[in-house]
């Protein structure tokens with residue numbers, strides 16, 4: 108393996124060093140620029156590129172080899188001080204020195220999602236074929252806006268969009284575009300739904316001459332109380348306001364209740380407002396619930412509303428060997444969000460928005476003379492910028508491409524299936540454990556639960572226990588976030604927290620096919636031990652607010 112040349116060995120063209128313009132002393136600046144060209148990724152520096160990237164890759168591989176827990180437990184104040192002490196105006200002598208420094212400012216204390224004791228948010232361990240793609244796409248640095256910045260990359264992205272749409276059975280007219288994540292995919296879906304509704308309103312004589320803000324006032328979006336907050340945020344960014352989103356109650360299984368949706372849509376319609384979109388979730392963030400898609404699609408259709416399926420989490424079901432049927436109703440959608448960086452085990456970022464009717468993407472088309480003039484569209488030059496709310500955009504599709512070409516879709520589905528099966532087994536363990544309360548049976552790969560043991564020696568209904576001798580709701584509310592913070596600070600495991608009906612719970616999100624029931628059971632034991640210790644010492648962790656607010 109070629110070694111990284113040190114700065115003093117770097118290539119410098121002797122004929123150009125010291126070149127100056129008459130009467131000007133540019134000598135040192137020219138030398139600096141010449142040395143800087145050694146950092147450009149080009150034909151002359153390809154060996155240097157390989158050597159330096161290998162150093163970086165080796166640093167990560169060594170780190171992964173030696174990682175025995177998901178986190179070190181470092182606090183924000185210490186990291187801020189350590190990073191603040193770096194003099195960014197004083198570069199280090201070489202890559203090796205920068206990587207050595209990186210160990211203390213990042214790698215040593217990062218959160219490692221590949222570790223079996225990481226069970227917190229919707230972060231997945233990533234697959235190696237996608238990492239190969241990541242290295243290639245950032246080095247070639249294609250930009251997905253226009254054909255003249257991407258060429259074949261555009262066709263690869265298009266082919267993957269078609270492949271995804273076929274898996275979702277969206278029909279022959281489907282299309283879509285890669286985005287930076289589920290929030291952006293949802294935003295674009297609602298932008299299209301909004302503009303589609305406004306185009307309809309403009310046809311009505313009563314609205315002649317009305318400006319856009321006046322029309323936006325009438326639009327309403329329906330989504331379940333358990334859906335992702337990006338729906339409200341999108342409505343706000345789209346000028347409709349947070350309160351344009353009507354929160355529809357869920358049944359006990361945390362799936363949107365179609366009867367409640369029917370009632371809410373009828374009320375809205377009768378009030379002279381416009382039911383604009385129904386947003387169903389295929390895999391809610393907390394409970395993994397898949398809404399009753401066919402029932403919701405029928406209601407959306409009855410009111411002429413857009414039907415969007417947020418499958419940011421559940422999208423991986425499309426390649427599942429065992430649970431594909433759960434996503435069946437997505438074929439009825441007008442648009443679908445899929446996050447490949449969740450259940451396709453891709454590195455951040457990789458997401459897509461799919462639409463049933465490719466013409467709908469024109470709601471985000473804008474022709475710019477310098478980039479994508481209308482003449483290019485008429486000449487059918489393939490431009491992805493016409494379909495995107497971004498301009499310069501990463502070639503994230505390459506990661507999925509290499510994943511499918513090296514591993515295959517079934518292998519990805521098998522990884523997700525393992526996580527879903529593990530969650531079911533953990534669900535049985537927690538349900539049978541008297542110290543814990545499971546909020547609901549797992550549906551995909553999350554578990555929402557809390558530590559709420561019987562309180563030895565205390566009288567029922569006293570301050571700390573309820574009528575059944577269990578820790579009271581209020582005590583459990585104080586204790587569970589403290590358990591989470593203490594476990595996080597220990598670095599031995601990372602779990603998430605959430606609220607159910609205003610009460611604090613803990614949450615596992617399992618996406619690691621190599622994690623075993625034994626691994627998760629040992630996290631449960633750690634939570635139990637920590638809870639018992641905190642109860643005995645009667646103190647919440649002081650770091651709770653520092654880390655989790």
Ligand SMILES: Cc1ncc(COP(=O)(O)O)c(C=O)c1O
Nearest residue numbers: 229288289290335392417419420
């Ligand atoms: C159901 C759902 N939709 C959307 C999102 C947002 O996705 P992203 O974080 O990629 O923006 C999430 C994130 O967890 C999610 O769970």
